[in-house]
Amino acid sequence: MQATSTRFKQNAREALDDPQLQQALTKMKAGFVERRARARADLPEFDALRDQARDIKNHTIEHLDLYLERFEANVTANGGHVHWARNAAEARERIQEICRSVGARTVTKGKSMISEEIALNDALEEDGLEVVETDLGEYIIQLRREAPSHIIAPAIHVLKEQVADDFRLHHVQFDKARPLNEPRELISEARQVLRRKYLESDVGITGANFLIAETGTSVIVTNEGNGDLTQTLPKIHVVIASLEKVVPTLDDAAAILRVLARSATGQEFTAYTTFSTGPRREGDPDGPEAYHVILLDNGRSAMLGTEFQDMLRCIRCGACMNHCPVYGAVGGHAYGWVYPGPMGAVLTPSFIGVDQGGQLPNASTFCGRCESVCPMHIPLPKMMRHYRAREYEQGLAPPATRFGLDIWGFVATKPRLYRLATRLAVGLLGRLGRARGRLAKLPLADGWTRHRDLPAPEGRTFQDRWDAMGGAR
Amino acid sequence: MSGARDQIMGQVRRALGRAEGTDDARARDAVDARLKEPPRGLIPARVRGREAEELGRLFMEKALAANCTCATVDSLEAVPDAIAEYLASENLPATVRTGDHPDLAAIPFDRRPVLTVSRGPSDGGDAVSLSTAFVGAAETGTLALVSGPGTPTTLNFLPETEIVLLRRSRIVGPYEDIWTHLRARNAEAGSMPRAVNLITGPSRTGDIEQKIELGAHGPLRLHILILDDL
Numbered sequence: 001m002q003a004t005s006t007r008f009k010q011n012a013r014e015a016l017d018d019p020q021l022q023q024a025l026t027k028m029k030a031g032f033v034e035r036r037a038r039a040r041a042d043l044p045e046f047d048a049l050r051d052q053a054r055d056i057k058n059h060t061i062e063h064l065d066l067y068l069e070r071f072e073a074n075v076t077a078n079g080g081h082v083h084w085a086r087n088a089a090e091a092r093e094r095i096q097e098i099c100r101s102v103g104a105r106t107v108t109k110g111k112s113m114i115s116e117e118i119a120l121n122d123a124l125e126e127d128g129l130e131v132v133e134t135d136l137g138e139y140i141i142q143l144r145r146e147a148p149s150h151i152i153a154p155a156i157h158v159l160k161e162q163v164a165d166d167f168r169l170h171h172v173q174f175d176k177a178r179p180l181n182e183p184r185e186l187i188s189e190a191r192q193v194l195r196r197k198y199l200e201s202d203v204g205i206t207g208a209n210f211l212i213a214e215t216g217t218s219v220i221v222t223n224e225g226n227g228d229l230t231q232t233l234p235k236i237h238v239v240i241a242s243l244e245k246v247v248p249t250l251d252d253a254a255a256i257l258r259v260l261a262r263s264a265t266g267q268e269f270t271a272y273t274t275f276s277t278g279p280r281r282e283g284d285p286d287g288p289e290a291y292h293v294i295l296l297d298n299g300r301s302a303m304l305g306t307e308f309q310d311m312l313r314c315i316r317c318g319a320c321m322n323h324c325p326v327y328g329a330v331g332g333h334a335y336g337w338v339y340p341g342p343m344g345a346v347l348t349p350s351f352i353g354v355d356q357g358g359q360l361p362n363a364s365t366f367c368g369r370c371e372s373v374c375p376m377h378i379p380l381p382k383m384m385r386h387y388r389a390r391e392y393e394q395g396l397a398p399p400a401t402r403f404g405l406d407i408w409g410f411v412a413t414k415p416r417l418y419r420l421a422t423r424l425a426v427g428l429l430g431r432l433g434r435a436r437g438r439l440a441k442l443p444l445a446d447g448w449t450r451h452r453d454l455p456a457p458e459g460r461t462f463q464d465r466w467d468a469m470g471g472a473r
Numbered sequence: 474m475s476g477a478r479d480q481i482m483g484q485v486r487r488a489l490g491r492a493e494g495t496d497d498a499r500a501r502d503a504v505d506a507r508l509k510e511p512p513r514g515l516i517p518a519r520v521r522g523r524e525a526e527e528l529g530r531l532f533m534e535k536a537l538a539a540n541c542t543c544a545t546v547d548s549l550e551a552v553p554d555a556i557a558e559y560l561a562s563e564n565l566p567a568t569v570r571t572g573d574h575p576d577l578a579a580i581p582f583d584r585r586p587v588l589t590v591s592r593g594p595s596d597g598g599d600a601v602s603l604s605t606a607f608v609g610a611a612e613t614g615t616l617a618l619v620s621g622p623g624t625p626t627t628l629n630f631l632p633e634t635e636i637v638l639l640r641r642s643r644i645v646g647p648y649e650d651i652w653t654h655l656r657a658r659n660a661e662a663g664s665m666p667r668a669v670n671l672i673t674g675p676s677r678t679g680d681i682e683q684k685i686e687l688g689a690h691g692p693l694r695l696h697i698l699i700l701d702d703l
Binding site for chain 1: 477478480481482484486488497500501503507508511512513514515517518535572594596597615620621625626630631648649651652664665667668669670671672673674675676678681682683686688689690692
């Protein structure tokens, strides 16, 4: 998809002015946050399990080449095929080749963020294939020709009345007067429409939540069962996964699964967790006849050995965006590419460049909630700071920002000047705001005061108060 | 294509400080050891060191919380009646699609002629299926089903109602104990089954305004028959 991340500010402004989006975001916030908190409270070992999950991924990433070798060998030993792709174009070509080789006409898909990352649907449609998303949320946004706005709830920005309108427009085979007011009615209709697609499909494409080196297995985690129908019914199953999805063993996958659903939807476990290993065996009455895994790099190996390596631990649960005040205010589309929220603020500049995604790390209040809820302890705010530094170093930050930072940098490196300047500023602001305790207007800060008041300082600087308390240095 | 593999692997190795020709014996040993004898992680206290009876109780409690229904039978002979009763209580047709796994084949359906039973995978036209679980994990009320000649995977996803037979002797505590049974099975069979389905309750979605609805694409109902074989 064409990234619009450079327009973040404008996107965000439009999102704030969109009443339907704001209504949808209000519904979202309570759900995810409360359910995760409950799931965490129900498992006393939750925090210890997070530490363990982090350690498993760190070990795997430090031995990534060796585990990938073993994964590949075990896929092959079970009759499957592994294809390596350096970038999005290579991944699309491999999948197009597989579809052409069987004369495919219809492709069904389970939800996959990698597929969004490589813009797979457009490429397959150019080849004349009918491409059908089967995850209900993905199906809704496919009808609307939109991008997902959340990594686990792609249509979270859409209200049910809008879904009903889309279904009436596209499902012309049904009675126009049918009731579509309740989620139940919408879901039954989608089930009926998609059921036929599963049965007609030639190739089923899914992502993977894990790849298991020990057994050559790909794992998908779903609630609807759509991924399972996608990969069980067609003749060919294609898995598309990035390098860092590999874990060593079944036990390691189980250990991480314990924190995945709890962090994502607040469930203890999702309805379906499916482990697929190769094509159907002799005597099997169903299942695909061929099993392919596309292993995608697309920027991952370049993150290894850098200050962004920890990001490769990400298991795409979405907890960071569910708890992010910025995401909660503007939704996922404002971020302008595939991955929204705090994880997107790190992944977008990593995958498509600081010039394209460098604005996103600025979309943070640095409140730190993302890191505090991340099941893999990824230091997201620290990484966003790294990208802010890069944006500045590469001269991409706007002139006013650079000017401000230069002045601050000059003052902050001269302790006497800094003390004097802060004492003056804090004293003045303290006096101005004494009456109400906050300031409604302030020169040079209207970007802040236009939407909210600035809490007034109490009149003395931290350093002065520290000294007065006899604080040690 | 091999060019892509070599280039990706080369870049990964360089980034990890394992350039071509360097001695990476220690790293290889660490990987071999982990794969040969997978270390067991932290097991939640709710399933650590529990007796079979406690695990059975916890399994049922968790399965019910995941929107399953459960019933107990004391022999395979009692299964046809239990199924007929369940289907009648739910107002469902007395027709069952099942596989020919030994446990499923041993159920004397002829004693309950009102049930119409057919065998094989589903083509989407079946209202009710009967499968048999490989094991059940009490930790979250999760069923593990494996694909094979007598256990078609389509039975787990296409029918609107799925009934699963689970032997009480096969209820384990944590997920790790599923792997213990699976590795033993794989050693005998020579490889992993094509599919291992961990199933926790019927199909659901929250994709429309986060309201959880059952029966999205897979079964709307999941009924577990626990066979008391202990």
